[in-house]
Amino acid sequence: DQQVKQNSPSLSVQEGRISILNCDYTNSMFDYFLWYKKYPAEGPTFLISISSIKDKNEDGRFTVFLNKSAKHLSLHIVPSQPGDSAVYFCAASGSGGTSYGKLTFGQGTILTVHP
Amino acid sequence: NAGVTQTPKFQVLKTGQSMTLQCAQDMNHNSMYWYRQDPGMGLRLIYYSASEGTTDKGEVPNGYNVSRLNKREFSLRLESAAPSQTSVYFCASRPATPLETQYFGPGTRLLVL
Numbered sequence: 001d002q003q004v005k006q007n008s009p010s011l012s013v014q015e016g017r018i019s020i021l022n023c024d025y026t027n028s029m030f031d032y033f034l035w036y037k038k039y040p041a042e043g044p045t046f047l048i049s050i051s052s053i054k055d056k057n058e059d060g061r062f063t064v065f066l067n068k069s070a071k072h073l074s075l076h077i078v079p080s081q082p083g084d085s086a087v088y089f090c091a092a093s094g095s096g097g098t099s100y101g102k103l104t105f106g107q108g109t110i111l112t113v114h115p
Numbered sequence: 116n117a118g119v120t121q122t123p124k125f126q127v128l129k130t131g132q133s134m135t136l137q138c139a140q141d142m143n144h145n146s147m148y149w150y151r152q153d154p155g156m157g158l159r160l161i162y163y164s165a166s167e168g169t170t171d172k173g174e175v176p177n178g179y180n181v182s183r184l185n186k187r188e189f190s191l192r193l194e195s196a197a198p199s200q201t202s203v204y205f206c207a208s209r210p211a212t213p214l215e216t217q218y219f220g221p222g223t224r225l226l227v228l
Binding site: 004042089106 | 150155156157158159163174207219
């Protein structure tokens with residue numbers, strides 16, 4: 001039972017264009033969502049997050065949108081750069097102290113940005 | 116600050132052998148986690164430790180044990196390795212706030228023959 005799904009295994013975009021990575025979730029108890037970026041042979045690094053009380057969070061070239069009714073979030077990268085080429089993981093967390101920060105991850109999407 | 120460190124980087128085991136994966140963090144974080152990453156599966160939580168002296172099972176704990184040796188160190192032990200445990204293992208730690216952001220180590224690549 002995959003509670004967080006990234007249905008696109010890969011995405012290829014041209015440098016300077018927009019990259020849109022998508023993520024769907026099924027668990028209504030999730031109330032905090034994160035995106036992690038991972039380069040080969042390295043651990044994932046935190047990129048951006050959003051709380052369920054918001055529908056948009058922006059940090060420089062990165063914007064995350066949350067549609068709670070559709071249980072869907074997306075990460076927009078504008079403009080895309082070759083250095084953005086990596087695997088992007090969507091993750092979600094349940095609420096409250098009992099979650100102890102446990103994250104449920106999607107399968108990941110490989111983003112390739114061509115010069 | 117080294118952040119989260121993991122040893123070894125790579126290990127080959129034969130079926131039935133045992134080994135311990137080491138993890139240490141120097142950020143004074145209370146919570147620590149062990150994940151495994153398999154192709155097409157994302158990262159799955161094996162065990163976590165909310166604070167020193169406590170550990171609890173995650174999504175895929177079978178075949179593993181953990182020890183929270185002190186606040187800095189959280190080790191993962193495979194008592195009798197199986198080919199299904201071939202994976203990349205990541206350790207992570209989390210500050211008190213923001214609640215959900217975790218910091219990951221570089222990973223240990225394990226091959227069980």
